[in-house]
Amino acid sequence: MSERRRPHRGRGRRGDHRDAKGSRGVPVDPKGQSHPDDLTEPDDLTEPDESEPDDLTDLVDVTVGGGIGSEPGDPVDPDEPVDSDRSGAVARKPRRGARASRRARGVSGLRLLLLTVGAIVVVIALTAVAYFSPLMSVRTIEVTGNSIVQSPEIVAAAALSKGEPLMQVDTAAAAQRVSMIPRVATVRVKREYPSTITVSVVERQPVVFTERDGKRYLMDKLGFEFAQQDPPPGLAELVTPNPGSGDPSTRAALSVMTGVPAYVADQVARIEVTSPVNIVLQLKDNRTVVWGDDERNGEKAETLRHVLGQEGTEYNVSSPQNPTFK
CATH class of the missing domain: 3.10.20.310 (membrane protein fhac)
Known part of the structure; x- marks a missing residue:
């Protein structure tokens, strides 16, 4: 703690402020004569400087900002929190809100956990009821x-x-x-x-029927014989050496019967197949149609529709751009 100095009331340096009444440390008698022998000036006497304050209250002039808009020199309330943004000091903020926030988050997490567990229990209960209950x-x-x-x-x-x-x-x-x-x-x-x-x-819907050993079988579009019975009226007969779903000739014949329009399929009484590229249709009016393979079935059907108007007993539409008949 620094030594407190007596305030000096003068304005100048040493010697400049001596007046008729005398200077510091020099006694003056009533006659106005000084006695130099009585001068006592301590060694540690320090003369005040012009830059030194005149009063103790001027030694320190520090203002801690109490907030935006405060003026320098305003009194500081010791109970008021310090704003670290202005003074550089660490702000003292209440911790009660942080504790309350953590407590609220804890309660919210517990509530979510309880709701999740409850939902799982409800689902398990409903599943058990559905699985075991006669209801x-x-x-x-x-x-x-x-x-x-x-x-x-x-x-x-x-x-x-x-x-x-x-x-x-x-x-x-x-x-x-x-x-x-x-x-x-x-x-x-x-x-x-x-x-x-x-x-x-x-x-399954029958597309053709086959006959073996005096028995007739209905065959669907995949070549599966699903029933042994008399065919419905108008169903075409498939004639091929080895009828069945794994036979290429059977698959080619079924491709033709399912790929032509109804006005052609309904006229077919029998479809004879000796190989996948040699398909012949026997119509219900005893006319014969050489079809060839099972490609371009739509074009061949359209060509056949036109040439059937011509007089003849055999029609070849294996090349639909160049049909022949005789």
Whole structure:
């Protein structure tokens, strides 16, 4: 702590402020004579400088900003927080808000966790009810898309029974069993909540029929013989050495029968195929059409439509740009 100096009231340097009454340290008698012998001037006497303040209160003039708009010299409130942006000091901010914010985040996270756990529990409970409870058991079995195959046959093949919990029905296995019915081309089994099983089928449609050993078989567009029975009226007969889905000649004949317009297909009584590039159509009016291979079926059909108006018994449209007839 620095030594406090007595304030000096003068304005100049040493010796400049001595007046008629005398100078510091020199006693003056009433007659105005000084006594130099009595002069006592301590060694540590320090004369004030012009730059030194006249008063102790002038030694320090520091103002801590209390905020925007404060004037220098304004009194500082010790209870007021210090703004670090202006004074460079570390601001003292209350911590109560930070603690409250952390507490709120903790409560929010706990609430989210509880809601998530609750939702999982609800889902598990509902699944258990659907899987085991008789409240959601099979009460109705619907069959759609069938016209030849009877619905009881389809239900029996699916091995479905009423009263079974809906969630326990193996729909894929049921569909696989139904697909074993020869006339069924595709099948789909699905659940319809709360208590219905729907079996949707697409039946095979005959495109031609074949005859072997005095027996007739219906064949679909893929070459699959799905039924042994008399063909419906108007169905064309396929004549080829080895009929079947794996035979190239069979596939070529089926490509023609499914690729021509109905006005051509409806006139065909028999389709004879000795090789995939040698296809002959026998029409119902006993005329013959040499077709060739199973390419450009649309062009050949259009050409045949025009040449059939010409008199003849045999028509060759294997080259649709240059048809012949005789």
